[in-house]
Amino acid sequence: MTRLKADARHSVRLTLNGKPVQSEAEPRMLLSDFLRHQIGATGTHVGCEHGVCGACTIVVDGMLTRSCLTLAAQVDGCEIQTVEGLAPSADRLGVLQQAFRRNHALQCGFCTAGILMSLDHYLARNPAPTEAEIRDLLSGHLCRCTGYTPIIQAALEAAAQLASSKKETSDA
Amino acid sequence: MKPPAFDYLRAETVGDVLEGLAQQGGDARVLAGGQSLMAMLNMRLAKPKLLIDIMRLEELRKIDRKADAVVIGAGVRQADLLAWPELAEALPLVALALPWVGHMQTRSRGTICGSLAHADPSAEMPLALVALGGEVLLRSAKRRRRVAAQDFFAGMMLTARSDDELIEGISLPVIQGSRVAFREVARRHGDFAIVACAAMKTATGVRLAVGGVADVPTARDWPPLQGGALDDVLNAFAYELGARDDVHATARYRRDLVRMIGRDLIGEVLQ
Ligand SMILES: Cc1cc2nc3c(=O)[nH]c(=O)nc-3n(C[C@@H](O)[C@H](O)[C@H](O)COP(=O)(O)OP(=O)(O)OC[C@H]3O[C@@H](n4cnc5c(N)ncnc54)[C@H](O)[C@@H]3O)c2cc1C
Ligand code: FES
Numbered sequence: 001m002t003r004l005k006a007d008a009r010h011s012v013r014l015t016l017n018g019k020p021v022q023s024e025a026e027p028r029m030l031l032s033d034f035l036r037h038q039i040g041a042t043g044t045h046v047g048c049e050h051g052v053c054g055a056c057t058i059v060v061d062g063m064l065t066r067s068c069l070t071l072a073a074q075v076d077g078c079e080i081q082t083v084e085g086l087a088p089s090a091d092r093l094g095v096l097q098q099a100f101r102r103n104h105a106l107q108c109g110f111c112t113a114g115i116l117m118s119l120d121h122y123l124a125r126n127p128a129p130t131e132a133e134i135r136d137l138l139s140g141h142l143c144r145c146t147g148y149t150p151i152i153q154a155a156l157e158a159a160a161q162l163a164s165s166k167k168e169t170s171d172a
Numbered sequence: 173m174k175p176p177a178f179d180y181l182r183a184e185t186v187g188d189v190l191e192g193l194a195q196q197g198g199d200a201r202v203l204a205g206g207q208s209l210m211a212m213l214n215m216r217l218a219k220p221k222l223l224i225d226i227m228r229l230e231e232l233r234k235i236d237r238k239a240d241a242v243v244i245g246a247g248v249r250q251a252d253l254l255a256w257p258e259l260a261e262a263l264p265l266v267a268l269a270l271p272w273v274g275h276m277q278t279r280s281r282g283t284i285c286g287s288l289a290h291a292d293p294s295a296e297m298p299l300a301l302v303a304l305g306g307e308v309l310l311r312s313a314k315r316r317r318r319v320a321a322q323d324f325f326a327g328m329m330l331t332a333r334s335d336d337e338l339i340e341g342i343s344l345p346v347i348q349g350s351r352v353a354f355r356e357v358a359r360r361h362g363d364f365a366i367v368a369c370a371a372m373k374t375a376t377g378v379r380l381a382v383g384g385v386a387d388v389p390t391a392r393d394w395p396p397l398q399g400g401a402l403d404d405v406l407n408a409f410a411y412e413l414g415a416r417d418d419v420h421a422t423a424r425y426r427r428d429l430v431r432m433i434g435r436d437l438i439g440e441v442l443q
């Protein structure tokens with residue numbers, strides 16, 4: 001049993017996009033703040049801080065997770081994926097990110113990090129989604145700019161592209 | 173906003189949880205999926221001195237199929253139950269209602285038992301527990317007890333659980349060959365229900381359970397009624413639930429939904 005005192009800072013170690021990171025947090029520190037302020041990973045955005053808007057969505061041990069509804073202390077030892085891990089290299093965008101760009105699926109970009117994480121997680125497990133399924137997934141996100149249609153378009157396009165690129169590699 | 177300060181205890185055994193609850197009582201809160209509790213902390217609607225994280229306890233993460241019931245442990249997340257291959261056959265009503273609980277991004281973390289402990293009057297899992305006549309399995313350092321669904325919910329976000337008790341799990345009866353139906357009206361899919369209804373064919377007729385209207389999910393049993401007789405009991409029930417106006421809907425609209433969805437669902441299960 002581990003009991004962390006309220007008024008002290010405690011070590012939190014985790015794997016962030018494949019790399020080990022470590023910093024300190026009081027028990028009450030939210031994972032979203034830990035990532036942004038302690039680690040400096042500001043790709044994860046914070047909108048409502050009560051689980052509704054989805055901007056802060058990341059992946060913890062394979063589970064889609066609102067980082068604003070999670071404590072840093074809860075994820076000690078966990079594997080975390082954030083938007084910073086989506087691009088294959090610093091100067092190239094991933095398939096999903098490219099589809100967002102082509103389709104104008106972002107304007108201000110505030111909601112985008114969370115939406116990309118949800119879609120990346122979903123498409124990896126459901127390679128041939130219907131539009132209805134994408135809409136259901138997106139019900140967990142608010143976007144105030146795009147009106148969602150370009151986001152759905154980008155998601156379906158990325159799914160098709162990912163499916164055909166997989167076919168090519170498996171045929172080769 | 174940010175949560176107030178609290179100690180954080182990562183439980184490694186159920187004993188750790190029970191001891192923490194026994195020592196701090198009302199100042200301690202169990203932290204399960206965090207999908208309601210963390211929001212309440214961020215909004216400072218709760219100020220516990222201790223959070224007891226139960227999500228690393230393997231022993232609570234069990235779905236146990238018995239001869240006539242399914243026992244769901246406190247560590248079972250909503251997404252785990254949705255992915256359970258036997259769900260549609262063993263608990264068809266839960267299979268219909270669970271996709272309405274929040275979003276994929278909240279079901280991945282939120283637990284079944286956490287939803288019951290939170291006891292939101294609009295929540296789907298409390299409604300399913302009442303409709304099915306399930307039981308809540310409570311445990312403190314001193315004793316274990318089982319509370320029937322209709323005795324568990326005591327009011328808006330109030331339950332029969334005492335401060336030193338952990339909900340260890342729930343037991344839902346498997347009713348062979350039962351016909352069930354579920355429908356909900358919310359502003360968007362994934363929002364809390366304005367009205368949610370579950371209907372079930374019973375040995376003597378039909379049961380209708382309604383959430384989102386009264387302070388607690390409420391069920392009624394009737395013989396297999398039709399036509400005007402059915403309309404009359406539904407109308408009386410809709411008024412008994414004591415609907416109130418709020419920002420989402422008027423009381424009258426809620427009564428209308430109870431009457432209309434109720435009639436449709438009862439028609440479906442009695443067909
Ligand atoms: C955007 C959003 C939309 C949502 N929409 C819906 C919806 O449509 N319908 C719905 O029903 N819910 C909805 N919810 C809430 C749902 O997601 C939560 O999962 C659920 O209400 C609580 O479960 P939890 O495991 O997250 O519990 P927590 O948030 O960890 O805990 C909730 C409360 O229960 C107590 N508790 C938890 N587990 C136990 C236990 N085993 N023993 C004793 N006490 C315990 C906690 O101390 C706390 O008081 C929504 C949440 C969000 C963020
Ligand atoms: S900031 Fe986490 S859901 Fe809005």
Ligand code: FES
Nearest residue numbers: 107109143144145
């Ligand atoms: S692009 Fe601005 S909120 Fe979505």
